[in-house]
Amino acid sequence: MLKILLADDDQVVLDGIRLLLRKKEYDLEIHEARNGQIALNILKGTPIDILFTDVDMPLINGIQLAEKAQQLYPAVKIIFFSAYSDFSYAQSAIHLSAVSYLLKPIQPAEFYAVIDRAISLCQKAKEEGKKTQELSFLNNLSAKRNMELYLSDLFFCCEMEVTDTLPTLPVLSEGSNAAIQIIFLRSNLPLFTLLRQKFDDLLKMISNVPAEFYAISGSYGIIMLDLSQNRRLLLNWDTWWQTFKQKVAQMNQDNLIFLAIRTKCISTMPELISEMRAIRRLLLLNHYIRETTLIRTEYDIADEATSFQIDQIMEDVYKIISQKRFYLLSEKLHTLMNAVFFNRAYSLLYMKHLLLDIVQKLEKQIPKELAVSIAEVKSSIVESPDIRHSEEILQKMLQNLEEIQNRRISTGNHYVDQIQSIILSDYASDMALNSLAERVNLSVTYMCNLFKKETGISIGQYIKNVRMEKAKELLRNTNLRLNDIYPQVGYASLAYFCIAFKEAFGLTPTQFRQQEAT
Numbered sequence: 001m002l003k004i005l006l007a008d009d010d011q012v013v014l015d016g017i018r019l020l021l022r023k024k025e026y027d028l029e030i031h032e033a034r035n036g037q038i039a040l041n042i043l044k045g046t047p048i049d050i051l052f053t054d055v056d057m058p059l060i061n062g063i064q065l066a067e068k069a070q071q072l073y074p075a076v077k078i079i080f081f082s083a084y085s086d087f088s089y090a091q092s093a094i095h096l097s098a099v100s101y102l103l104k105p106i107q108p109a110e111f112y113a114v115i116d117r118a119i120s121l122c123q124k125a126k127e128e129g130k131k132t133q134e135l136s137f138l139n140n141l142s143a144k145r146n147m148e149l150y151l152s153d154l155f156f157c158c159e160m161e162v163t164d165t166l167p168t169l170p171v172l173s174e175g176s177n178a179a180i181q182i183i184f185l186r187s188n189l190p191l192f193t194l195l196r197q198k199f200d201d202l203l204k205m206i207s208n209v210p211a212e213f214y215a216i217s218g219s220y221g222i223i224m225l226d227l228s229q230n231r232r233l234l235l236n237w238d239t240w241w242q243t244f245k246q247k248v249a250q251m252n253q254d255n256l257i258f259l260a261i262r263t264k265c266i267s268t269m270p271e272l273i274s275e276m277r278a279i280r281r282l283l284l285l286n287h288y289i290r291e292t293t294l295i296r297t298e299y300d301i302a303d304e305a306t307s308f309q310i311d312q313i314m315e316d317v318y319k320i321i322s323q324k325r326f327y328l329l330s331e332k333l334h335t336l337m338n339a340v341f342f343n344r345a346y347s348l349l350y351m352k353h354l355l356l357d358i359v360q361k362l363e364k365q366i367p368k369e370l371a372v373s374i375a376e377v378k379s380s381i382v383e384s385p386d387i388r389h390s391e392e393i394l395q396k397m398l399q400n401l402e403e404i405q406n407r408r409i410s411t412g413n414h415y416v417d418q419i420q421s422i423i424l425s426d427y428a429s430d431m432a433l434n435s436l437a438e439r440v441n442l443s444v445t446y447m448c449n450l451f452k453k454e455t456g457i458s459i460g461q462y463i464k465n466v467r468m469e470k471a472k473e474l475l476r477n478t479n480l481r482l483n484d485i486y487p488q489v490g491y492a493s494l495a496y497f498c499i500a501f502k503e504a505f506g507l508t509p510t511q512f513r514q515q516e517a518t
Contacts, residue, residue, distance in 0.1 A: 007062065210225070237262070317361075326402055355390055468501060
């Protein structure tokens with residue numbers, strides 16, 4: 001329905017015009033104003049299609065009102081009427097492209113002809129506007145598809161030299177102030193091509209910079225943020241990302257976004273290609289991501305751990321396990337997983353190998369109460385494609401282990417743990433019972449009885465078992481001579497060491513090494 005505004009300071013005239021309009025049953029929404037100021041206020045709040053105004057009015061005259069109406073609505077159709085046939089008024093009407101200039105008293109036939117013409121012009125303008133809008137939409141759609149093809153070529157070919165043949169991204173060729181930031185989305189559901197418009201609408205709603213969504217495939221999408229106008233106008237990323245995830249969930253697509261990677265600020269084509277390569281490398285780490293998260297391409301370089309650092313962390317883990325200081329293990333395990341996560345050289349298989357090795361070491365040290373948990377953790381690591389999930393199960397087991405240790409502190413088991421930890425750490429030194437008893441603040445007799453009661457073997461036998469296991473490791477994994485090995489495992493003479501070894505394993509040290517070598 002078209003809207004018409006009638007403006008005249010004479011109420012009788014307004015009533016007459018309204019009557020004429022209703023008599024012809026025009027499909028018009030009629031608004032009225034008794035002076036130019038009231039008419040202007042209506043114009044500011046209501047889009048008007050036809051302005052029918054007297055020329056001579058208080059406060060704001062009809063000519064001034066028409067000029068302001070055209071500023072607000074360039075397509076508005078203007079009809080002047082006046083009791084004066086002033087030439088200057090007619091000139092102004094021509095200048096404003098008025099539909100007509102009527103003289104009072106208004107003649108119905110002439111009035112209807114002018115109104116019919118104004119309505120026809122409005123309808124024609126709306127049809128042309130609709131066609132222009134449709135054409136603009138098609139042009140924008142075509143431009144969007146071309147951009148998606150461009151970004152797809154860039155992403156899938158960024159590791160090859162063919163990127164040199166690609167034209168510069170338009171926004172990066174607009175001068176030194178060019179700046180964009182990209183958020184790369186990966187989905188397990190091939191729905192991005194079907195949700196283009198919803199993502200565009202969402203970005204307009206939540207972003208404080210120009211933002212566009214491009215579906216470069218069903219499962220890969222790119223959000224491009226234009227920071228060219230103001231590089232400092234960056235989003236509050238935590239708030240923005242949480243809002244984005246919530247809005248996506250409201251599309252009934254809460255599992256749509258599996259992984260999101262945010263680039264640095266990009267100003268040149270080489271930077272764009274470099275960031276695309278970083279994204280491709282980070283995509284290889286998606287097996288570590290359990291929940292929807294936003295990571296940065298800076299991680300690809302800044303947080304990458306070397307193999308030496310990872311080996312050092314593993315040594316610390318093994319030492320903590322051997323000393324039964326399990327309360328330190330949870331944090332160290334998390335440090336290890338983060339280090340491996342940010343090193344793209346390590347595969348999922350290697351990460352599983354690290355966790356299984358830790359579990360096997362734990363299995364030899366933990367109480368019998370956790371035997372079932374160990375089996376479950378092993379099974380989870382082998383079967384799960386998600387290392388984060390496996391780590392969480394292992395962390396839960398470590399928490400249970402700490403609780404068991406805390407309960408043991410109130411009993412003699414705490415002293416047994418202390419004794420075993422000292423022996424595992426200092427087995428190469430003199431393990432005199434009186435010295436050991438002093439270190440745990442117990443008498444020798446009570447210490448020996450308590451240890452035998454809790455473990456089923458004597459302290460002496462436990463020391464011998466530890467030393468023999470360490471001797472086996474040295475014989476199997478090093479080329480050390482026997483003369484170098486026996487002092488390292490706490491024996492004072494080679495002969496005594498050889499006798500003890502044969503008693504434990506039925507073979508001499510030399511026979512054991514030869515057997516292991518075959």
